[in-house]
Amino acid sequence: MGKLIEDFNGYRTKMNARISETANTNIKRFLALDTTSYADGALSVKTKEMLGLVSSMVLRCDDCIKYHLGKCYDAGVNTDELNEIFMIANLVGGSIVIPHYRRALEYWDELQQQ
Amino acid sequence: MGKLIEDFNGYRTKMNARISETANTNIKRFLALDTTSYADGALSVKTKEMLGLVSSMVLRCDDCIKYHLGKCYDAGVNTDELNEIFMIANLVGGSIVIPHYRRALEYWDELQQQ
Amino acid sequence: MGKLIEDFNGYRTKMNARISETANTNIKRFLALDTTSYADGALSVKTKEMLGLVSSMVLRCDDCIKYHLGKCYDAGVNTDELNEIFMIANLVGGSIVIPHYRRALEYWDELQQQ
Amino acid sequence: MGKLIEDFNGYRTKMNARISETANTNIKRFLALDTTSYADGALSVKTKEMLGLVSSMVLRCDDCIKYHLGKCYDAGVNTDELNEIFMIANLVGGSIVIPHYRRALEYWDELQQQ
Amino acid sequence: MGKLIEDFNGYRTKMNARISETANTNIKRFLALDTTSYADGALSVKTKEMLGLVSSMVLRCDDCIKYHLGKCYDAGVNTDELNEIFMIANLVGGSIVIPHYRRALEYWDELQQQ
Amino acid sequence: MGKLIEDFNGYRTKMNARISETANTNIKRFLALDTTSYADGALSVKTKEMLGLVSSMVLRCDDCIKYHLGKCYDAGVNTDELNEIFMIANLVGGSIVIPHYRRALEYWDELQQQ
Numbered sequence: 001m002g003k004l005i006e007d008f009n010g011y012r013t014k015m016n017a018r019i020s021e022t023a024n025t026n027i028k029r030f031l032a033l034d035t036t037s038y039a040d041g042a043l044s045v046k047t048k049e050m051l052g053l054v055s056s057m058v059l060r061c062d063d064c065i066k067y068h069l070g071k072c073y074d075a076g077v078n079t080d081e082l083n084e085i086f087m088i089a090n091l092v093g094g095s096i097v098i099p100h101y102r103r104a105l106e107y108w109d110e111l112q113q114q
Numbered sequence: 115m116g117k118l119i120e121d122f123n124g125y126r127t128k129m130n131a132r133i134s135e136t137a138n139t140n141i142k143r144f145l146a147l148d149t150t151s152y153a154d155g156a157l158s159v160k161t162k163e164m165l166g167l168v169s170s171m172v173l174r175c176d177d178c179i180k181y182h183l184g185k186c187y188d189a190g191v192n193t194d195e196l197n198e199i200f201m202i203a204n205l206v207g208g209s210i211v212i213p214h215y216r217r218a219l220e221y222w223d224e225l226q227q228q
Numbered sequence: 229m230g231k232l233i234e235d236f237n238g239y240r241t242k243m244n245a246r247i248s249e250t251a252n253t254n255i256k257r258f259l260a261l262d263t264t265s266y267a268d269g270a271l272s273v274k275t276k277e278m279l280g281l282v283s284s285m286v287l288r289c290d291d292c293i294k295y296h297l298g299k300c301y302d303a304g305v306n307t308d309e310l311n312e313i314f315m316i317a318n319l320v321g322g323s324i325v326i327p328h329y330r331r332a333l334e335y336w337d338e339l340q341q342q
Numbered sequence: 343m344g345k346l347i348e349d350f351n352g353y354r355t356k357m358n359a360r361i362s363e364t365a366n367t368n369i370k371r372f373l374a375l376d377t378t379s380y381a382d383g384a385l386s387v388k389t390k391e392m393l394g395l396v397s398s399m400v401l402r403c404d405d406c407i408k409y410h411l412g413k414c415y416d417a418g419v420n421t422d423e424l425n426e427i428f429m430i431a432n433l434v435g436g437s438i439v440i441p442h443y444r445r446a447l448e449y450w451d452e453l454q455q456q
Numbered sequence: 457m458g459k460l461i462e463d464f465n466g467y468r469t470k471m472n473a474r475i476s477e478t479a480n481t482n483i484k485r486f487l488a489l490d491t492t493s494y495a496d497g498a499l500s501v502k503t504k505e506m507l508g509l510v511s512s513m514v515l516r517c518d519d520c521i522k523y524h525l526g527k528c529y530d531a532g533v534n535t536d537e538l539n540e541i542f543m544i545a546n547l548v549g550g551s552i553v554i555p556h557y558r559r560a561l562e563y564w565d566e567l568q569q570q
Numbered sequence: 571m572g573k574l575i576e577d578f579n580g581y582r583t584k585m586n587a588r589i590s591e592t593a594n595t596n597i598k599r600f601l602a603l604d605t606t607s608y609a610d611g612a613l614s615v616k617t618k619e620m621l622g623l624v625s626s627m628v629l630r631c632d633d634c635i636k637y638h639l640g641k642c643y644d645a646g647v648n649t650d651e652l653n654e655i656f657m658i659a660n661l662v663g664g665s666i667v668i669p670h671y672r673r674a675l676e677y678w679d680e681l682q683q684q
Contacts, residue, residue, distance in 0.1 A: 015558035022561065024539040026265050027546065033261070034551050037205050037254050042194035047161060048202060051168045055206040056552065058169045058436070060631070061516070063555035064206075080156035083594040088162060090597065091151050092169040092178075094400070094436030095604050096626065099633035102585035105592065129444035136447065138425040140607050141432065147603070148437050151596050170438065172550070174289070175402070177441035197252040204255065208514070208550025209262050210284065213291035216243035219250065265547050270536035275503060276544060282507045283514045283548040286664070288403070292548075308498035311366040316504060318369065319493050320511040320520075322628070322664025323376050324398065327405035330357035333364065368493050375489070379482050379661050384650035389617060390658060396621045397628045397662040406662075422612035430618060433607050434625040434634075471672035478675065480653040483660065490665050512666065517630070519669035 002110030008066045038071070046075035050085055057089035057097055057104070065104050073111045082108060116224030122180045152185070160189035164199055171203035171211055171218070179218050187225045196222060230338030236294045266299070274303035278313055285317035285325055285332070293332050301339040310336060344452030350408045380413070388417035392427055399431035399439055399446070407446050415453045424450060458566030464522045494527070502531040506541055513545035513553055513560070521560050529567040538564060572680030578636045608641070616645035620655055627659035627667055627674070635674050643681045652678060 001009075019031070038048045049071040056064035072082065086104070090097050115123075133145070152162045163185040170178035186196065200218070204211050229237075247259070266276045277299040284292035300310065314332070318325050343351075361373070380390045391413040398406035414424065428446070432439050457465075475487070494504045505527040512520035528538065542560070546553050571579075589601070608618045619641040626634035642652065656674065660667050 012558070015562060018561055018565070019558065022535070022539070024536070024543060026261060026543045027539065029257070029261055030543070030546055030551075031554075033254060033257055034205060034554070037198075037201050041198055042192070043164075043198045047164065048198065050157075050161065051164060051199065051202050052206065054165045054169050055172045055202065058173055058438075059206070059552045061552045061555060064552055078156070079592070080594070083592070083597065084151075084155055084157045084162065085165065087151050087594060087596045087600065088165050088169065090436075090600055091148060092166065092173070092436050092438055094432075094434050094439070095600075096400075096434055096629045096631050096634055097436070098601075098604070099631060102582070102589065105588055106585060109588070126444070129448060132447055132451070133444065136421070136425070138422070138429060140429045140603060141425060143599070143603055144429065144432055144437075145440075147596060147599055148440070172552075173438045175438045175441060178438055193250070194252070197250070197255065201252060201254045201258065204258055204550075206550050206552055208546075208548050208553070209258075210287045210289045210292055210514075210548055211550070212259075212262070213289060216240070216247065219246055220243060223246070262547060265540075265543050269540055270534070271506075271540045275506065276540065278499075278503065278507060279510045279541065279544050280548065282511050283544065286511045286666075287514055287548070306498070307364070308366070311364070311369065312493075312497055312499045312504065313507065315366060315368045315372065315493050316507050316511065318372055318664075319490060320508065320515070320664050320666055322660075322662050322667070323372075324401045324403045324406055324628075324662055325664070326373075326376070327403060330354070330361065333360055334357060337360070368489060371485070371489055375482060375485055376661060379654075379657050383654055384648070385620075385654045389620065390654065392613075392617065393620060393624045393655065393658050394662065397624050397658065400625045400629055401662070420612070426607075426611055426613045426618065427621065429607050430621050430625065433604060434622065434629070468672070471676060474675055474679070475672065478649070478653070480650070480657060482657045483653065486657065486660055486665075487668075490668070515666045517666050517669060520666055 002113060004066070004107050004110050005070070005114075008063065012063075012067070046072070046077060049075050050077060050081075054085050054089050054092075057086075057100055058093035060093065060097060060100050062100060062103055065100060066107050069104060069107050069111060073108070079108075079112075116227060118180070118221050118224050119184070119228075122177065126177070126181070158189075160186070160191060163189050164191060164195075168199050168203050168206075171200075171214055172207035174207065174211060174214050176214060176217055179214060180221050183218060183221050183225060187222070193222075193226075230341060232294070232335050232338050233298070233342075236291065240291070240295070274300070274305060277303050278305060278309075282313050282317050282320075285314075285328055286321035288321070288325060288328050290328060290331055293328060294335050297332060297335050297339060301336070307336075307340075344455060346408070346449050346452050347412070347456075350405065354405075354409070386417075388414070388419060391417050392419060392423075396427050396431050396434075399428075399442055400435035402435065402439060402442050404442060404445055407442060408449050411446060411449050411453060415450070421450075421454075458569060460522070460563050460566050461526070461570075464519065468519075468523070502528070502533060505531050506533060506537075510541050510545050510548075513542075513556055514549035516549065516553060516556050518556060518559055521556060522563050525560060525563050525567060529564070535564075535568075572683060574636070574677050574680050575640070575684075578633065582633075582637070614645075616642070616647060619645050620647060620651075624655050624659050624662075627656075627670055628663035630663065630667060630670050632670060632673055635670060636677050639674060639677050639681060643678070649678075649682075
C-alpha cells in the first residue's frame, strides 16, 4: 500500500475509534447516516461515490477527496471517468481547486499502483 | 411552463445575450468550456448533470441548482434518483443546504408539471 | 406578525410539508437530527440557538439566519447579546457578512415588534 | 438613477442608519475599519476597489458586488478592465460565479446609463 | 504540553511577533478587534469562545479550531458540552466537517492530558 | 532559495508534469485559460496578480496564496502594497483568514531573502 493511502487510512481509523469512544448519540446517528447514504439504491454505489468526490473537490477538503477517491477506485471508476469528474470539479469550483486536483492525482496514482 | 422556470430561463437568456455582446475572449472561452464539459463522454450526460447538481447544492447557488435541475430532468433523472442526490447534498454540505433543497424541490415540481 | 416573518414562515411551512410527502428515509432522518440537535442537553437551547445563528451568519444563509433569529428570540436572547453574536459573525466571517447582518437586524426588529 | 442602483442604495442607507442606532462599539469599529481600508494609500482607491470587487465575486455576495461595482465605476474602472476582473473572478471562483456575473453585468449597465 | 499544542502555539507566537513588526495600522486595529470581541460582556467568555469554535468548524479552519479549543478548555467547557458543539458543527457544516472534527478531538485529548 | 519556496515549487512542478501526462483536453484548456487570464492586457500583470492573491486569501487556499505571492513578488509588489492586500483579505474574508496571513507573511519573508 502506498504511503499516502497508509497515512490517510491509519489516522482515519485511529480517530474514528476515538470518536466511537467519545461521541454522543446524535453524532453517532450522523455518522451512521453518512454510511447509509452511499449505499446502493436508486443510484448505484459508483454514481454516489462520484457525487461524493465532486462535492469534496468543490468544497476543497483533501481528506474527503482521498476517502471518495478510494471508494471510487473500489467501485470501478476508471481514469477517463475520473478525469471528467476532475474537469467538472475544476470548472464549477474554479482554479482554487487546482492544488487539490494535484494532490488527488497523486493519491489516485498510488491507488492504481496497489 | 411554470413561473419559476420561465423567470429563470428568461433572465438567463437575456443576460447571456448581453454577455455575448460584452465579454472578452477569455470569458467566452470559459463559457464554451462550461458547455463542452457536460457533453457525453467517458461519463454520460445524465451522470455529469447529477455531478453538476450536487456541486451546485453543496456550494449553495440557487441559479446553478435550477439550471442543473432542468438538465437532470431532460436527461431522465427520476425522483427517486433525485432524492438520493438531495440527500448527499444535504449530508455533505450540511443543514445550511436545506433552504436550497426546499427551493430545488419547488422547482422540480414545476419541471414535472410541464 | 411582520411581513418578513410571515413570508419566511409561510414558505418554510409549505415546503417542509412538501418535503414530508416526497423525501426518502435518509433525508427524513437527517431532518429529524436537525431538530434533536438543538434540544436542551449539556448546553441549553439558548446557547445552541446562538451557535446555530453564528454558524448561519458566517456561512451566509439568510433563511438559516432568520430561522435561528426566531429561535433565539423565543429562547430569550436579548439585543445586547445579539449584538455580540453579530460582532463575532462579522469578525470571523468578514465584511462579506455585513449585508446579511443588515437583513438580520431588519428581521430582529420585526421579531421585537410582535 | 436605475432601479437596481436605487433599490440597493436605498435599502443599504436605511439599514446602515438602523445599524448606527443599535450596534455596539466593536461593530462600529469594524465598520469604520471597513471604510478606512479602502482609502488611498500604498495602493490607489481604484486598485483597492478592484480587490474588493474580485473578492466579493469569488465569495459570491451580490450586495458586496453591487457596492464595489459602484465604487469601481466612481474610481474610473473602464469596461475592458472590468471584463478582466470578471474573468479572474470566474476563473478563480469557478462557474458557480456565473450567475453573479450576469447580475453584475446588469448592474454595471445601469451604472453606465446614469 | 502535548506536541500538537506546542507546535500550534509555537508557530502562532512566532508569526504573531513577525506580524507585529510588519503589519500596517489597519491590520493592527483588526487584530485588536479580534481580541476585544471575545472579552466578557453581555455574553460570557465561555459562550463567545463556543461561538468562535463552532464558526471555525463550519468554515473548516484547523488553526482557528485549535485556537478556540484551547480557549474553550481554559473557559471551562466540558466534554459533554464540547460534543454538542461538535454535533452542531457537523450538522450545520455537513460531513465535510468530519476530518476537522477528527483533528479537533485529537487536540482536545491533548488539552485534557496537560 | 528558501525551503518553503523550494517545497512548493518542487511539488507543483512535479504534479503539473503528471497532469500534462494524464489530463483530458478540457482540463488542458482550463489550465491554459488559467495562464492567459493573468497576462498583460487592459489590466497590468501586477494588478492581476494582486487580484489573484486577494481572491486566494479570501477563499483560503495556501497553495494558491503562495503561487500568487511569488508572482506578485516578481511583478514588483512592495511590502506596503502587500500589507494593504493583506488587510483587505482579512477584512473581507474575516479573522478566519488570519492563519493564512501568518503563512503568507512567512512565505513573503522567504521571497525577500532570495
